[in-house]
Amino acid sequence: MRISEIHVYQKQLPIIGGPYTMSRITLHSIDSTIVKLVSDTGLVGWGEVAPLGPVYQPQHALGARAAIYEMAPALIGQSALAPLLLRRQMDALLTGHNYAKAAIDIALMDMIGKHHGLRVCDLLGGAETERLPAYYATGIGEPDEIARMSVDKVDEGYRRIQIKAGGRDVAIDIAVVHKVWESVGNRAQLVVDTNRGMTASQAMRLSLACRDIPFSFEQPCNTIDEIAAIRGQIPHPIIIDESTESLDDLLRIISMGICDGFGLKMTRLGGLNAMATVRDICAARSIPHTCEDNWGGDIVAAAVLHIGATVEPRLLEAVWTSGIYIEENYDPVNGIKVDGGHFQLPTGPGLGIVPQESQFGDALASFN
Numbered sequence: 213m214r215i216s217e218i219h220v221y222q223k224q225l226p227i228i229g230g231p232y233t234m235s236r237i238t239l240h241s242i243d244s245t246i247v248k249l250v251s252d253t254g255l256v257g258w259g260e261v262a263p264l265g266p267v268y269q270p271q272h273a274l275g276a277r278a279a280i281y282e283m284a285p286a287l288i289g290q291s292a293l294a295p296l297l298l299r300r301q302m303d304a305l306l307t308g309h310n311y312a313k314a315a316i317d318i319a320l321m322d323m324i325g326k327h328h329g330l331r332v333c334d335l336l337g338g339a340e341t342e343r344l345p346a347y348y349a350t351g352i353g354e355p356d357e358i359a360r361m362s363v364d365k366v367d368e369g370y371r372r373i374q375i376k377a378g379g380r381d382v383a384i385d386i387a388v389v390h391k392v393w394e395s396v397g398n399r400a401q402l403v404v405d406t407n408r409g410m411t412a413s414q415a416m417r418l419s420l421a422c423r424d425i426p427f428s429f430e431q432p433c434n435t436i437d438e439i440a441a442i443r444g445q446i447p448h449p450i451i452i453d454e455s456t457e458s459l460d461d462l463l464r465i466i467s468m469g470i471c472d473g474f475g476l477k478m479t480r481l482g483g484l485n486a487m488a489t490v491r492d493i494c495a496a497r498s499i500p501h502t503c504e505d506n507w508g509g510d511i512v513a514a515a516v517l518h519i520g521a522t523v524e525p526r527l528l529e530a531v532w533t534s535g536i537y538i539e540e541n542y543d544p545v546n547g548i549k550v551d552g553g554h555f556q557l558p559t560g561p562g563l564g565i566v567p568q569e570s571q572f573g574d575a576l577a578s579f580n
């Protein structure tokens with residue numbers, strides 16, 4: 213089976229109740245890039261990458277499409293059954309741009325699953341569970357608002373609440389953390405995520421002002437070195453998210469011993485197979501982590517669930533998809549939905565979702 217066609221689509225995903233606000237960005241919608249692979253046997257595989265705007269990380273939507281256009285002509289005719297060889301082929305065509313390569317990797321795994329009649333989670337080693345715990349991220353807000361939201365979500369069944377912080381007076385963030393803790397207590401695991409939004413001194417101030425509140429501090433500062441500087445000076449466990457741009461970053465962070473867990477974005481790292489490698493590296497050091505992605509529709513969400521299901525339960529902190537913020541499912545029947553703070557793993561072959569192609573309009577580019 214060989215790749216015979218590659219089609220690239222774009223879909224704008226409006227954010228329900230938007231804008232969504234984080235320390236450095238405010239977004240009303242997400243620009244998603246969707247990849248459709250077609251094999252010479254007529255099978256179709258779907259991939260997707262949807263950077264969280266152009267500022268969250270170095271990845272951006274136009275960059276994803278440009279990178280795919282750069283690689284696509286040379287991928288026609290390549291084996292559709294060899295994801296490792298395809299990754300090496302992509303690396304030979306373009307340096308970096310893991311996020312664009314991820315969309316092709318996901319599409320290929322969807323196609324291989326359909327070819328063998330297996331789910332992607334089975335191709336990745338087998339599912340530990342059919343029901344995955346989700347976490348809820350609050351966005352930036354005022355103390356009473358965020359506390360009320362957190363209580364509602366815990367009542368719904370979420371067991372991990374991520375409080376967004378940063379980009380404003382630290383005193384307000386400190387008040388938010390106290391209010392959420394008073395309201396939720398030990399009913400949920402709390403995480404405070406600044407999305408690179410604090411200086412080292414601000415992060416230390418927040419942590420020390422909340423020293424009696426159990427939470428994990430996610431990406432408190434912009435760089436690995438800044439985080440290394442506050443490690444040892446604050447009482448809270450540290451999770452690193454945005455600074456894991458590659459396997460090399462991940463190994464460097466682990467060797468520095470500066471965190472207690474990771475927030476892992478699948479497309480940032482290069483797709484499902486890269487995430488499987490990271491999963492195994494984390495297992496070797498008993499490092500807990502999430503499985504998530506930036507944003508996106510059902511394709512990204514299904515892929516996140518499939519890799520998340522293969523993680524040892526003791527190490528899987530939670531999964532996250534942007535589905536609750538997106539109005540429509542690509543697959544109206546099997547689309548990914550959160551229920552009681554949990555996701556159900558799709559049951560069909562490949563990713564287990566069948567996108568309604570008409571939603572994507574005409575292809576921006578096609579290669580064959």
Ligand SMILES: [Mg+2]
Pocket residue numbers: 405407430431453454475
């Ligand atoms: Mg994060």
